[in-house]
Amino acid sequence: MKRTSPRTTISILLLFTGLYLFTMRGTHTSVDDIPRFNLTISLITSASIEVPPSIMASVTSVDGRVYSKYGLGMSLAMAPLYGAVRIAPASLTTRLMERPDVFAMSTTNQWLGALACMLLFLIARRIGFADRTALLVTLAAGLASMLWAYAQTSFENVLVAVLIEIVVLVLLGEGRPGVWHRLSSLCALPDQRGAGLPAFEQRVHLRVLPAAGAGAAMGFIFLTRWGDGWVFLPGALALAVARLRTPNAEPRRFAGPAIAFGLPLLLGIALAMAYNQARFHRPLELGYDDDNVSVRFLHRGLFGFLFSPTRSVFLFAPLLVLAVARFGRLWRRLGGGLRSLGVFWLIGAPLVIYSCFQTWDGGWCFGPRYLLPSVVLATLAAGEWLEDARWREDLWRPAVFGVLFLVGVFAQWICLTSDFNHYCEAYYSFRFDPEACPLWVLPKTYVYPAANLWFLKILVTRGIGLQTTAVLLIPLGLAGIGIVGMRRELAALATEAGEFFRRGSRSLARVVLAVAAIVALVSLAKGMAETARSKPAPEGFGLAGHYYANAHWTSPALFDRHEAPIDFDWSAGRRPVAGDFSVRWAGEICAPAAGTYVFALDACGTATLWLDGNPLLFNPGPQPGRRLYIRSTELAEGRHPITVDFASKPAVDFYEVNGARFGRTRPEPTGLQLLWKPPDAWRLRTVPARALRPKIENAK
Secondary structure, eight states: OOOOOHHHHHHHHHHHHHHHHHTOOSSOSSTTHHHHHHHHHHHHHTSOOBOOOOSSSEEEOTTSOEEESSOHHHHHHHHHHHHHHHHSOHHHHSSSOSOHHHHHHHTHHHHHHHHHHHHHHHHHHHTTOOHHHHHHHHHHHHHSSTHHHHTTSOOTHHHHHHHHHHHHHHHTOOSOOHHHHHHHHHHSOGGGTTSOOOHHHHHIIIIIHHHHHHHHHHHHHHHHOHHHHHHHHHHHHHHHHHHHOOTTOOHHHHHHHHHHHHHHHHHHHHHHHHHHHHHHSOTTOOSOOSOOBOGGGHHHHHHHHHHOTTTOHHHHOTTHHHHHTTHHHHHHHTTSHHHHHHHHHHHHHHHHHHTTBTTTTOSSSSSOGGGHHHHHHHHHHHHHHHHOGGGTTOTHHHHHHHHHHHHHHHHHHHHHTBOHHHHHHHHTTOTTOGGGOHHHHHHHHTBOHHHHSHHHHHHHHHOSOHHHHHHHHHHHHHHHHHHHHTHHHHHHHHHHHHHHHHHTHHHHHHHHHHHHHHHHHHHHHHHHHHHHHTSBOOTTOSEEEEEESSSSOOSSEEEEEEEOSOEEEOOTTOOSSSSOEEEEEEEEEEESSSEEEEEEEEEESEEEEEETTEEEEEEOOOOSSOEEEEEEEEEOSEEEEEEEEEEEOOEEEEEEETTEEEEEEEOOOOEEEEEEEOTTOSSOEEOOGGGEESOOSSOO
């Protein structure tokens, strides 16, 4: 196999580093990040593992001290970046960022994500893929899987993915000197270079050092995520045995590499247990009291990982659809036996084991984060699809790959540009509700690139100046250098894509027309649904709606009419009034049976739901995008007074010209939807017209 060019490897690292830095958030994404940051600060400044109390993700020990809920590994990975900020001049770090320390630590996963892409490329080359295939596999994992989305957070799963890749890369060696030989040559005396390695030194460099590196990576996984360490350990052991054993070899030749693998591994386990002992006075205590683990959750977790409309692994990494069909070929490429068994354990074991968790999806996050290391490795199987000899003959094969790749990129982009906390707050518990799928919920309600991407936020708030331009050139320059370094490989891919479009122009035209027809039909159906939805309610049903030409529900009313369901979208020029307006719907809601009812307001504007004369839901507004507010209440069977208030003000952007301040109205989405979930329903749905009555008693 042709040796991989260092130029290509370094170019991949630079390309993804620049891309991930450009799409970074520049701050913490959730309260879970705060204890990790605080632990890093404590380790550097006071050599302590105590942290200040935070809202969540911190635990109080029996001695009253507060510790982080998470392992040491991620905080140790953040330490170099925090140290760099501490020694940097304050004048360079405080001009464009409020908290330079938080900013630096929040970029940890961007560097680690780029490293994961580079390691995946090396693994693909190590197992025999051509440069073209290895590059496409790397682009698929780095751009069209959830690695990109999680590289913008501070979750430990990206670090675990890097460590697992190190284990696989080191232990999949074929006995060639490779990097170990080159490193030893650099360290050798001038008169010894080029003379080759003696037999003993070859055993050390080809067997002991790889074993020590893999053991150290596994030990660091235990320091990072204790549970992941035990999940991945059998696969790592299988790879280690396959790598280190030699047919008819003496036992003593196996002892050295085994010790080299075991010592750093045991050291990592011991340090993790000591850390738990210091925090909880119990070495095996993890601080997770809410993760119930049982086999009875297995079927639910498997179904969720594979088919959930909100957390399915195929939703956030669509190219795995192709990978599943090529796992058999990947097994044979790895040679079978322990090598294949070890890699496939690393891919499949987390799917089965974490399916037994009650919170199988990882909780407050985008996609199934527990499976991130497995997803990165599973992308290798998609390379078998690219290596198929029929790739150039059957035009539908590259077409399918391209479509799934674009869907994956789209899924990552909406996760990157969305309001992470608002989406999770609204849809955290709706794991199996198709209406909560992020592919269509996020784009229309939570996507704000200028508010969530740090570089775009700086450009919008500060404009294009010397400082912003200099900072912006850093990620763009890194990505540009990477593209220039891979110009030959990228040019070859462009040529191949051009040939595909030339040969398949007619087929491509048919596909485009079919997609356009589908979009047109969907738009037509949506328009018809909106038209039907805006019709007055049937006689005897609905709520009495009173429209006002102000945002305060004060007389005189513009008009009154009965309406149901309460599901309106006044965007794109459909506002009932050009300026401020408000609506009050009043009437009764019929509860078909006694029990617990869940009500929700999906609103873009100020909205309040009154039930039985008491306020149940309140959306303060105004804010960009729609927000879903949910609350449950007990209702007796029968009718209950209900009032829904909604108000909207056009958004106004202010700007200055020569010292004079001007305002400009900006069109913004405006709408409201009233939803409920009766006791016998399994998901939220719009309150139907038959459940609403215009006549009221004891109105607010």
